[in-house]
Amino acid sequence: MNLLMSPANKQTEDLVNVQVDGHWIQVKRGTRMIEACKQASAEVPHYCYHPKLSSPGNCRMCLVEMGMPPRPAPGQEAELDNDGHAKISWMPRPVIACANTVTEGMGIRTQSTLAKECREGVMEFLLINHPLDCPICDQAGECTLQEYSVEHGKGESRFLENKVKKPKNVDIGPRIRLDDERCVLCSRCVRFTQEIVDDDVLGFVDRGSHNVLTIHPDKPLANNYSLNTVDICPVGALTSNDFRFKMRVWFMRETKSICNGCARGCNILISSRENKIYRQTPRENNEVNSSWMCDSGRLNYHLLESDARLTDPMMKKGKSHETVDWPQAIRSTAEGLLKYKGDEVAIIASARMTNEELYLVRVLADTLETKNVDTLKCHGEGDDYLNHKDRRPNTNGAKAILKLRSPGSRVNSIKKGIESGSIKALFVYGENIESKGFDDRVLSKLKFLVSSHILANPTAKLSDIVLPGASYAEKRGSMINATGRLQLLNKAIEPPGNSRDDWEILQDLNRAMDGKDFIYELADLFSEMASIVPVLKGLTLSGIGEKGASVIETGETIPLLEREAQRVNQGLIVG
């Protein structure tokens, strides 16, 4: 009987039968053994393997027991087991699971004595020269050496020698600290800099047990993606200067959100504790940012801690601003804007606002019957990896919701309107418009200027009323990124002082101006918005999901993802 005709699942062109820990499963042809095990819920511990990087197979932690059905002698048939599969002949020598692909009839054992001995052996080897740094090491709590040591280690040491001494606390770049004694030489960081960001500055020097990761002194690790190496370092060898000694990871709460540094909309995790953000790390989204994010986006949360943070609503009394309470601020804003009709009012919103907030601005604009609505266009330098040249995260949202064909194109006419006197009131939300030429001379021509910001800036200084809003980490809402993907921000911390979430501020304004009802659930607001914004039709807030959903076909591609797809096609990475 031909093996292919066995009662067990037929081998089709695309799938092969593999036995993992006694259970037969079907996986796609060309799947790596380690991924096949994952699909069978058998996690194989590893250090050097990473789905987005090439597999050097050097840590040896993923050693498993492997078997193949022996080729039957000519004229003989394969011996079958109870499931109808060919009986597996187990190899005495273990193989690594990360770089080998499965073949038809292969058997893998991840829990056999041999596999366990291999892991225990590798763990012991990694620990004999590893420094006892856990109490001071930032990686504690998310360190695979710690985790695997508990699961797969010996539990006691029989190493009586002196440990190898290597450089500690090495400065290899402006944002990264290296500790060579902790390094397990998995080479993930070297591969990342070589393969993903084309900045080949890391390498191993010396030989054998004295192998040391280092840089050439003239070329530090300073590219804008350097902190990703800290993410992928399985131990505390590469650590972030920004996070050094700040907080233990198990004390922090992780909030899934979106970076607001540019229109890419990289998926992130905001780690915070007691209303303070300690770090941001990328979240994997293979439609947006793969497993990476840029350093500038990662560290931009520091803006929220600036001394210039606005914390109370303020109204101008004479030459200076006085703190007022919210009811007063809202009342005065509404009164001030309602004095002017239609196109005497202009609104400059921001593509940093969420869709829901932009929708509320649209409602406001309708109430005021003005067509002078725009957001600022802020372009900078993108790069060939993830950074988008559009420095605002929700330009596509602004386009869709405020019905702007070209955001930023009306700003000049608004300026001219103010200068000529036809525009008498200006409502600025979330932008310092001084950079677009709205200086003291222009803005003093206005009869009424009200703005909302999170940081004090020249526009706020010139405003009659200043409303302190919330930053991206302090609100929940949706945004549409440059490639047309609708994604969710979530609230990690509370806005400081008396500053408020923007969707509440805008709803209060709408109610004060038009008696509109306050919607208490963001989901309901989303649904109301979705009913009139074509690209959002039929969607719900809860339906967006952690990885977002594509709502606009922009035709834009993401260079880093394209290259990754190429490498997946070449079989170099898993993806």
Place this chain on the structure above:
Amino acid sequence: MEAPKYIKGKEPHKSEYRMIFRNVDRRGWDASIKSYIADGGYRDLKKALKMKPQEVTDEVKTSGLRGRGGAGFPTGVKWGFIPPNNKKPVYLICNADESEPGTFKDRYIVHQDPHQLIEGMLISCYAVGAKVAYIYIREEFPEGAKILEGAIEEARKKNLLGKKILGGKFNCEIYVHRGAGAYICGEETGLIESLEGKRPYPRIKPPYFPAALGLYMCPTIVNNVESLCHVKHIIAMGGREYAKIGTPRNTGTRILCVSGDVIRPGYFEVEVGKITMGELINDVCGGLRKGRKLKGVIPGGSSAKVLRAGEKYTIGTGESERTIGINEIPMDFDTLAACGSMAGSGGVIVMDDSRDMTWILNNINTFYAHESCGQCTPCREGSLWMKKITDRMVSGAGVPSDLKTLTSVGDNIAGRTICAFGEACAWPTQSFVAKFPEDFKKHTSRRNAGKELNPESKAAAAGLKR
């Protein structure tokens, strides 16, 4: 071709069969092409070029030639691993990195008979379809590199190398590439990485089998110096005739290098399997030093497991099963493997009863710890660990658990690494500790604590004080 005469005092032993080493220590011989051609050289290249490349490979297969570098893998089979529909350039690399402790044969071929190697390489290139070949020569043979480069130029002037060799369609370039002092460059994929200008970290196999994905990810054949020389003789006499030399499945001759505690250490080319360990040590090398008894032998370079004098080995199966002692082991691939060691590179190191095996193992461990490339966890950490343990034992600070630890560490390395260096560094420890426990126990006994039991231990003790 006249029968060669040899330099006084360096004549071959009567049990030798000088084929590869025919011209080593030969009187009136020099490394020039003039000498070589006058002696009938490059005739076999001409013969090979008249055959089809596949025919050359078939002759090598028929001959049963097994690699002389250490692994003993059938050369013809290795050549056959090149993918049949290959469109990429094929490379041949001559592994002249001779670094296995105890081995000293390729040195003489390179320095004294370079044209034999070049002819062998050209024939092999023709067989596998390689237009470019490299000789990776260890840095410590500076004269050798010069000699080879000179020989290549001599061959080129006679149209034996380069474009349109001997007026035919076969082109072949040979380049000499010098190493820089790393034993791991003797590992074929480590060599390839070194040639490519990277750190010589061996590649994982699968998928990087050199015959499929070698140098620059093209099919590459890596062969030892001696193996390539054998190719020339195989073409000269034909594969079947060659297979009559030596013993079945262990054909041809090989050069054994004997060092250690024998009266006359040196190199000896013998028919594989036609000489026993006892004959080699006692007849050919004059036996042990006066008043000394054999204690142990490493038969195939320091990576091979040690054999203890007095051990009995059961070899053969069924009717041909028999038990032999160390002196009766024929020096071939299969029997040595059956005795729990290996023929390896042919480096025989003899140790008499004046030697303390702990110190011997410590010396070997120091070598491997120094040469480990450091790529994979078990070998990187384990090789240095084993060295540190024996350092400690040798300087008088051993503890009883050291024996168990040594063996266990060795067990955790062998079979778990990327390349065979794992076995190479683990086998000595495993075998020495298993076979000479009393020597090791001496170093862990309280009675000897703090004592350095060998004068050579000073170096080890000094290393510990860092």
Place this chain on the structure above:
Amino acid sequence: MPLLHLLQQEYGHINEESVNWVAEKLDIEPINVLELVTFYPGFRQTAPGKYHIRVCRTLSCAMAGCYETMEKFCEVAGIDRSNVSHHNPIAVSEDGKFSIEFAECLASCGTGPVCLIGDEFHESVKADNVAEIIGKYD
């Protein structure tokens, strides 16, 4: 590697300038050159003496007495090896004439102890022969 050999031949060792020069010439990163230079003991990063001695220390040579040979070399050439360590394997004589280090198996185990002085190979170098050999180098 061939470039590094040439540079070492010219200057006696590989210094920082050489590393940068090679990197620029080959259009690779300086770290890639450093990776090689530090891996191979054959590439020296510190200046050796006028004549550089390498004494084999592997098994057969050790059995033949290479440690005594090394001691004798140091004595005759006036070299102090007390600061030698893994990262600093070469010791240079006071007058800069000789430098010395241990090397691993030099593939001449039958005639041990052996050593290389510069590019010249010496066999059967027992402690008694050392003075004579050193005398040949001025």
